[in-house]
Amino acid sequence: MKKKFDVLPEIAKLGHVALVSNDLEKSLWFFEEVVGLEKTTEVDGVHYLRAWGDFEHHTLSIKAGPEPSVDHIAWKAKRPEDVNNFAILLRDAGVDVTEVVAGTETGQGDAIRFQLPSGHHFEIYYQMEKPKVTDPKLKSVLKNQPYKAWRKGISPRRFDHVNIATNAQASDIVDFLAENLGFKIREYIKAPDDQVVAAWMSVTALVHDIAVMSNPVFDTSHELHHISYWSDNAQDILRAADILRENGVHFVGPGKHGISQAMYVYATDPGSGVRLELFSNSYLILDPDWEPVEWSLEEMEIGFTYWGEQAAAGEDANTTINAGSPIEQAIK
Known part of the structure; x- marks a missing residue:
């Protein structure tokens, strides 16, 4: 900036x-x-x-x-x-x-x-x-x-983050967020051709206030991958799965991300089609000299899903809506 x-x-x-x-x-x-x-x-x-x-x-x-x-x-x-x-x-x-x-x-x-x-x-x-x-x-x-x-x-405590998607170069968005709005890269994925294909960025102590993901399968350059609300602990996420099941709402998870180290369940709003991540744990970044963590595509089996149901599995996890x-x- x-x-x-x-x-x-x-x-x-x-x-x-x-x-x-x-x-x-x-x-x-x-x-x-x-x-x-x-x-x-x-x-x-x-x-x-x-x-x-x-x-x-x-x-x-x-x-x-x-x-x-x-x-x-x-x-x-x-x-x-x-x-x-x-x-x-x-x-x-x-x-x-x-x-x-x-x-x-x-x-x-x-x-x-x-x-x-x-x-x-x-x-x-x-x-x-x-x-x-x-x-x-x-x-x-x-x-x-x-x-x-x-x-x-389910009663989550607060709004946590957004994840936006594009079929163009993720680096164009990442550079814009960093240079014009002051976002810092916390973790990112680099492809073999040295292109950044995803990044987790924040202006707060959270691992990410926004994530950016690129994939040619997305319909446009301006998609929303998901929004996220935060709950206090892992038990809240398991309780959320029960409530979703009782209400006939299909979900993906529970599981734990490697990137961000957060517990998750993903569900889809049956009205708008937007994906909601119910999110807990993760870690805070309080160090002013934080060094961004680089991941490779080959490490994504752990990066996206440390354990549990694969975050990229199922129809719900592959849906985006126009942003x-x-x-x-x-x-x-």
Whole structure:
């Protein structure tokens, strides 16, 4: 990232993903009743959801549409001025930036939207409402927790990461994220021709706030591989498998990744077709001099699946949905 300001703009964390579902009723059943997300509100057909441990207005929004897609992936800036400063840096880098006025997305202040070289749509914001939960049926007795835990469904604690996919070169996305948005590579896969084919990157202490995967079998250069919600421990993931089974939702796992060292179960929203990873454990990166971990394709039997059902097995694990819907649609 080029130095243009006394303090470079920074991204603080992953904010939310906005989905379009061609069967809204099924998507809401899956995310609210089976997964157990809480609904903050519904405005003009957009349903805003968050986990019981999420503090902002929403970490997921869902609206109806003729084709399933991802409207945008949003990131929270570290400082209010960073939103405009990112706009300046991105425009200087030749990126088209669209300004989104406060209130266009319920609960959110001014923001910017733009495309990655792959066509994925990103949003950067700073201001976001933190609604107070007042209903005693929903409100936790803990002052540092908005909702009651374990009130319904799988009940993950918080939004964790996104994984985007492309049929183009992963390195184009990885370089853009590093040079323009300040993401750091934590682990990556290198092919025999020295091309980076996947990378796990973060701006926080997490192993990844975002992962990037390339494969020529993907339909476009701008796909969403999965979104992920985090639970406290491995037992929560086993409990999630029981709940998915009881509700007739097919899943892949449980298992443990070598890369990230996380426990997982993957399930697919029957409405939008988006894949959800239910995720736990993993490790934190607190060292400022962290050296990215390189993996080869030959090591992926352990890298993707340390043990358990193969993460790449089954139809669910090979499905992606379009993550390149037009920005103009997203801000109407």
